[in-house]
Amino acid sequence: MPILVMKFGGTSVANIDRIRRAAKRVGVEVAKGYDVIVIVSAMAGRTNELVGWVDEISALHDAREYDAVVSSGENVTAGLMALTLQEMDVPARSWQGWQVPVRTTSIHSAARIEEIPTDNINAKFAEGMRVAVVAGFQGISPEGRITTLGRGGSDTTAVAFAAAFGAERCDIYTDVDGVYTTDPRISDKARKLDRIAFEEMLELASLGAKVLQTRSVELAMRYNVKLRVLSSFEEQSDEAGTLVCAEEEIMESNVVNGIAYSRDEAKMTLVSVADRPGIAAAIFGPLSDAGVNVDMIIQNIAEEGRTDMTFSCPVGQVARAEKALQDAKTRGEINFHDLIADTNVAKISAVGIGMRSQSGVAAKMFKTLSDEGINIKVIATSEIKISVLIDRKYMELAVQALHDAFELDKVA
Numbered sequence: 142m143p144i145l146v147m148k149f150g151g152t153s154v155a156n157i158d159r160i161r162r163a164a165k166r167v168g169v170e171v172a173k174g175y176d177v178i179v180i181v182s183a184m185a186g187r188t189n190e191l192v193g194w195v196d197e198i199s200a201l202h203d204a205r206e207y208d209a210v211v212s213s214g215e216n217v218t219a220g221l222m223a224l225t226l227q228e229m230d231v232p233a234r235s236w237q238g239w240q241v242p243v244r245t246t247s248i249h250s251a252a253r254i255e256e257i258p259t260d261n262i263n264a265k266f267a268e269g270m271r272v273a274v275v276a277g278f279q280g281i282s283p284e285g286r287i288t289t290l291g292r293g294g295s296d297t298t299a300v301a302f303a304a305a306f307g308a309e310r311c312d313i314y315t316d317v318d319g320v321y322t323t324d325p326r327i328s329d330k331a332r333k334l335d336r337i338a339f340e341e342m343l344e345l346a347s348l349g350a351k352v353l354q355t356r357s358v359e360l361a362m363r364y365n366v367k368l369r370v371l372s373s374f375e376e377q378s379d380e381a382g383t384l385v386c387a388e389e390e391i392m393e394s395n396v397v398n399g400i401a402y403s404r405d406e407a408k409m410t411l412v413s414v415a416d417r418p419g420i421a422a423a424i425f426g427p428l429s430d431a432g433v434n435v436d437m438i439i440q441n442i443a444e445e446g447r448t449d450m451t452f453s454c455p456v457g458q459v460a461r462a463e464k465a466l467q468d469a470k471t472r473g474e475i476n477f478h479d480l481i482a483d484t485n486v487a488k489i490s491a492v493g494i495g496m497r498s499q500s501g502v503a504a505k506m507f508k509t510l511s512d513e514g515i516n517i518k519v520i521a522t523s524e525i526k527i528s529v530l531i532d533r534k535y536m537e538l539a540v541q542a543l544h545d546a547f548e549l550d551k552v553a
C-alpha cells in the first residue's frame with residue numbers, strides 16, 4: 142500500500158479533543174487506502190515547560206540529560222494518538238525514537254538523523270497495522286543515549302521518515318493553513334502561497350520563519366520529498382495548503398516572495414583590535430569552539446593599524462561569546478579596548494529567487510526602511526536574500542513596510 146507521512150505540531154495535539162480531531166484526519170487517509178506514518182510533537186507549550194525546568198536546575202546543563210528530559214513530551218502524545226486511533230478501530234501502534242531506531246549523531250540537542258531502518262515498522266504494516274505513530278524530535282546516539290534534533294525538529298523527523306519509506310507525500314499539519322509571504326501573526330496582509338520553491342523555503346526557515354525547521358527543508362530538497370504545509374483545524378482537500386517544490390514546478394513568482402524575521406539577535410562589537418593577518422581567525426576560532434553561531438560579520442576600515450570588528454549571534458549566546466573572547470584576550474591571542482553587546486536587535490530578511498536576475502532589490506529595501514526612520518546596523522546579502530539588523534522595537538513595522546513595498550499581498 143502507498144505510504145503517507147502526516148505530522149501534527151504542538152497546537153494540533155494540544156489536548157485530547159485536538160488529538161481526536163487529528164486522528165480523524167488520519168482515519169480519512171487510511172480509508173483512502175494509505176498506510177500512514179504519523180509523526181507527533183509534544184502538546185503545545187510542553188517542550189518549553191521541560192526546557193524551563195532544566196534551565197532552572199542548571200544553566201550550563203549536561204546536554205545528555207537535557208535531551209532525556211525535553212524529548213519526553215513527544216512520548217506522551219505518541220501513545221495518546223495510538224490509543225485514540227485504536228478507539229476508532231484503526232489498527233495503530235506507537236514508537237519512540239529509540240525503538241525504530243532513529244539513529245542520529247551524538248550532538249545532543251542538535252543531533253542529525255543518520256539512518257532510519259524501515260524493517261521494524263514495515264513488518265507491522267505487513268501484519269495489518271495501518272498507522273505507525275512515531276514520537277518526533279528524538280533519536281538515539283551511537284552511544285545509546287536519547288538525542289533531540291533541535292527546536293522544531295519534528296518537521297525533520299517527518300521528512301526523514303517520508304524519505305526513508307518512500308512516502309507518496311509528507312503533510313505537515315500546523316496552526317496556519319500554509320506558508321505565507323510573511324508570518325501571518327505579524328502582518329494581516331500576509332498572503333498564503335500555493336507553492337514555494339525549496340531554495341526560498343530553505344532561506345525563509347533559516348532566517349527565522351519557524352513554520353518548518355530548516356533541516357527538514359534541506360532533507361526534502363535532497364531526497365525530493367513532496368512536502369506540504371496545511372492546517373489541522375480546517376477540512377482539507379488534496380490541493381489545500383502550500384506545496385514546497387522544485388523551482389521548475391512554479392509558474393509565476395514575485396522578485397521577493399517572503400519576508401522573514403528573527404527576533405532574538407544580538408550585535409557584538411570588538412572595539413579597536415589590531416588589524417593584522419590572522420586576526421579574524423583569532424576571534425572567530427574561539428567563538429566557534431565555544432559553540433557560538435556567528436551570523437553576520439563586518440570589519441571596519443583600519444586606522445593606524447587598529448579596527449573594529451562587529452558580528453551578530455543569537456541573543457542567548459552572548460554570555461558564552463563574551464567569555465570566549467575575554468578568555469582569548471587573557472591568553473594574549475587577541476587584544477581589544479572594549480567589547481560592546483547590543484542585545485536589542487532583530488534581523489529582517491527579504492527572500493526571492495527572482496533576485497538572481499533582478500537588481501534594485503537592496504536599494505528598495507534600504508529606501509523603505511529609511512522612509513520609516515529605521516536605522517540599519519548591519520547588512521548581509523546572498524544570491525537570493527538580503528538581511529539587515531535593526532532595533533528590535535521596529536521589527537513589526539519593518540516587516541509590514543517591506544511587505545507593502547514589495548507588494549507581497551498581490552500575486553505576480
Ligand code: ADP
Pocket residue numbers: 149150151152153182293314315316317319320321322323324325326345349350351352353399
Ligand atoms: P507547529 O507547532 O505546528 O510545529 P510552529 O509554531 O512551529 O507550529 O510553526 C507555525 C508558526 O510559524 C505559525 O503559527 C506562524 O506564526 C509561524 N510562521 C512564521 N513565518 C511564517 C510564514 N512565512 N508562513 C506561515 N507561518 C509562519
Ligand code: ASP
Pocket residue numbers: 150151182183188189214277278291292293294295296
Ligand atoms: N516539541 C519540539 C519543540 O517544541 C519539537 C517540535 O515541536 O517540532 O521544539
Ligand code: MG
Pocket residue numbers: 150293296351352353354
Ligand atoms: Mg514547529
